[in-house]
Amino acid sequence: MSERTQNADVLRFVACTVNWADVFFTVPGVFLLITNGDIMAEQWGGPLKTSWTVVSIAIFVLSGIIWIGMLLRYQNNLITLSNTEGAQPGPQFFAILHRWYFWGALATVLPLMSLVIMFFKPTLW
Numbered sequence: 001m002s003e004r005t006q007n008a009d010v011l012r013f014v015a016c017t018v019n020w021a022d023v024f025f026t027v028p029g030v031f032l033l034i035t036n037g038d039i040m041a042e043q044w045g046g047p048l049k050t051s052w053t054v055v056s057i058a059i060f061v062l063s064g065i066i067w068i069g070m071l072l073r074y075q076n077n078l079i080t081l082s083n084t085e086g087a088q089p090g091p092q093f094f095a096i097l098h099r100w101y102f103w104g105a106l107a108t109v110l111p112l113m114s115l116v117i118m119f120f121k122p123t124l125w
Contacts, residue, residue, distance in 0.1 A: 003097060008089055012082035019075050030064065051124035056114040063110035066103055074100040 002014040037057075041047035048054055074096050081093040 003094070006088065008082060008084070008087055011089055011093070012079070015075065015078040015082050019079065022072070022075070026067070033060075050121070052117050052121045055124055056117045059110050059114040059117070063107045063114075066107040066110070070103040071100060071107060074103065 002010045005011070037060075038047055041049075041053050044050050044053060047057060077096050078093065078100065081096065082089060
């Protein structure tokens with residue numbers, strides 16, 4: 001929604017806020033998910049004993065790799081590109097923002113896929 005404004009100050013604020021939210025909400029949430037998942041997986045013989053837990057963990061790890069490898073880098077680039085006071089963001093800003101949308105959607109869908117697998121517990125092999 002902030003992209004629609006085309007306002008540099010709004011875009012800068014949102015880029016910084018997303019980074020702040022990741023530090024204070026996403027990182028602790030990941031640690032809680034991993035801890036809780038490990039505790040619950042023990043009921044099934046351990047996290048690597050069933051095919052559905054292995055696949056769920058692999059999908060979750062892939063989401064983390066995307067978050068660390070792509071999203072954080074793009075977020076920092078967006079902050080850097082939006083730090084010119086009063087200047088309108090250029091095409092490079094919006095190109096990076098649209099890549100961030102793509103990788104962010106993927107990093108969101110993957111844990112949801114993991115959740116579905118953990119809910120249905122299919123035998124995959």
